Amino acid sequence: xxxxxxxGILIEGILMLMILSYLYxxxxxxxxxxxxxxxxxxxxxxxxxxxxxQKSAVQPLLGGQIEYLLxxxxxxxxxxxxxxxxxxISRYPMGxxxxxxxxxxxxxxxxxxxxxxxxxxxGPITLENVLFWSITVCTxxxxxxxxxxKDRNLRKAMxxxxxxxxxxLMLMASAMxxxxxxxxxxxxxxxxxxxxxxxxxxx
Amino acid sequence: xxxxEMTQRYILYTVVVVSVLIPMIIPLNLPFSSDEHVxxxxxxxxxxxxxxxxxxxxxxxxxxxxxxxxxxxxxLKLLFNKGVxxxxxxxxxxxxxxxxxxxxxxxxxxxxxxxxxxxFLGFIPGEEAGIAALNNNLxxxxxxxxxxxxxxxxxxxxxxGLDKGVKDVDLIILCNNAGPTTYSIVRQWLTPAGSGPxxxxxxxxxxxxxxxxxxxxxxxxxxxxxLGSANLxxxxxxxxxxIGDMDTLSSAHLMVILVVISAQVIYLKERADERRxx
Numbered sequence: 001x002x003x004x005x006x007x008g009i010l011i012e013g014i015l016m017l018m019i020l021s022y023l024y025x026x027x028x029x030x031x032x033x034x035x036x037x038x039x040x041x042x043x044x045x046x047x048x049x050x051x052x053x054q055k056s057a058v059q060p061l062l063g064g065q066i067e068y069l070l071x072x073x074x075x076x077x078x079x080x081x082x083x084x085x086x087x088x089i090s091r092y093p094m095g096x097x098x099x100x101x102x103x104x105x106x107x108x109x110x111x112x113x114x115x116x117x118x119x120x121x122x123g124p125i126t127l128e129n130v131l132f133w134s135i136t137v138c139t140x141x142x143x144x145x146x147x148x149x150k151d152r153n154l155r156k157a158m159x160x161x162x163x164x165x166x167x168x169l170m171l172m173a174s175a176m177x178x179x180x181x182x183x184x185x186x187x188x189x190x191x192x193x194x195x196x197x198x199x200x201x202x203x
Numbered sequence: 204x205x206x207x208e209m210t211q212r213y214i215l216y217t218v219v220v221v222s223v224l225i226p227m228i229i230p231l232n233l234p235f236s237s238d239e240h241v242x243x244x245x246x247x248x249x250x251x252x253x254x255x256x257x258x259x260x261x262x263x264x265x266x267x268x269x270x271x272x273x274x275x276x277x278x279l280k281l282l283f284n285k286g287v288x289x290x291x292x293x294x295x296x297x298x299x300x301x302x303x304x305x306x307x308x309x310x311x312x313x314x315x316x317x318x319x320x321x322x323f324l325g326f327i328p329g330e331e332a333g334i335a336a337l338n339n340n341l342x343x344x345x346x347x348x349x350x351x352x353x354x355x356x357x358x359x360x361x362x363x364g365l366d367k368g369v370k371d372v373d374l375i376i377l378c379n380n381a382g383p384t385t386y387s388i389v390r391q392w393l394t395p396a397g398s399g400p401x402x403x404x405x406x407x408x409x410x411x412x413x414x415x416x417x418x419x420x421x422x423x424x425x426x427x428x429x430l431g432s433a434n435l436x437x438x439x440x441x442x443x444x445x446i447g448d449m450d451t452l453s454s455a456h457l458m459v460i461l462v463v464i465s466a467q468v469i470y471l472k473e474r475a476d477e478r479r480x481x
Contacts, residue, residue, distance in 0.1 A: 048296035108390035120420040182408035190269030
């Protein structure tokens with residue numbers, strides 16, 4: 001192991017212990033490590049942003065693609081919002097960005113997240129699918145059919161349907177919670193492994 | 204004697220850490236199962252012909268590295284064994300450093316053929332618009348790869364075709380958190396269902412349930428977390444860290460189940476005592 005790797009592991013372990021000190025209570029060491037992590041993330045994003053501008057705008061411009069000049073000017077115009085008299089200029093590129101993003105999204109969102117889901121739900125008639133459709137309808141009724149019904153029998157039936165819907169929601173929530181526990185335990189495993197590597201390296 | 208909330212918390216921390224540490228010191232070799240999703244995921248890769256094109260979207264962060272990193276390494280091993288042309292990209296700048304660490308894993312040694320059969324585009328800007336543009340052309344959006352090579356000069360770009368986009372690849376592999384990027388990908392690359400290439404997904408366990416809604420029409424196989432990664436290592440015949448983690452994960456799960464049952468028993472006992480005292 002070279003010195004670079006050794007000091008890398010040393011600093012990594014120290015920062016990890018500083019973060020873990022939060023388990024006792026919030027303290028200055030935790031806050032320092034937290035700020036370092038945030039600063040590194042911001043610095044990385046900043047450098048990536050600069051590199052992206054260089055690769056996807058400056059380089060083509062220098063290669064003779066003059067239309068990129070307009071895009072660079074529009075990008076710079078975003079910063080006019082820091083001057084009160086000229087902040088209206090920043091609305092044009094912002095509107096352009098939002099317009100393209102929302103336009104692209106809305107043109108596909110119905111197919112991807114509404115009709116696509118309904119079609120995927122309509123599988124062949126199997127016990128699993130029938131159970132799936134029943135729970136879907138019952139869960140939807142939990143949110144939709146809340147108008148008071150006067151007929152006693154119908155009211156009882158609706159109440160039972162909503163109860164099944166509530167169970168469906170609870171089952172979904174518990175499945176998500178169980179999966180979250182799995183992910184969090186994975187994090188603990190990663191941290192414990194790192195600390196054991198740290199101890200063996202340092203000792 | 205009642206245990207205050209703080210002490211309860213420390214007891215739980217201790218229990219979790221002990222249950223994680225024991226299998227690390229004494230391997231228990233607990234069995235683990237594979238499901239239809241893992242088999243489908245593997246089958247999709249196995250069905251690729253040499254020279255096929257695969258696009259891989261990476262979203263590896265410190266928080267999910269232990270869960271997705273080893274599954275991604277196993278996937279890369281399977282892909283390189285098949286001799287495919289691979290394009291890797293990421294739509295979040297924060298994912299790039301860990302992606303590089305992952306490529307440098309000592310069991311991979313893939314840099315020898317960099318540019319010939321694989322390329323790392325690095326951070327692809329533009330979010331929804333960038334994702335939509337990549338669907339039409341893989342090489343137009345950025346001039347250089349992450350390492351500063353001109354994309355059009357790379358043999359892999361020419362082998363795939365300079366006019367090809369994600370819509371033309373044979374398989375899309377997502378290794379990510381199922382965040383906004385995934386939803387944009389589903390919208391721009393996989394909608395209407397069946398119109399785009401096949402897509403398989405290695406996802407964190409937390410985000411497995413919300414991702415199931417896209418199965419099977421838009422996403423054809425969903426592999427979750429460490430269990431999926433361990434199965435992929437088994438299929439790739441390259442046991443690595445995910446298989447080692449399964450012991451720890453299983454023992455920690457058993458411990459969590461015991462803690463949940465104990466907490467319920469204590470709660471029911473306390474409630475019964477309260478009723479009796481009334």
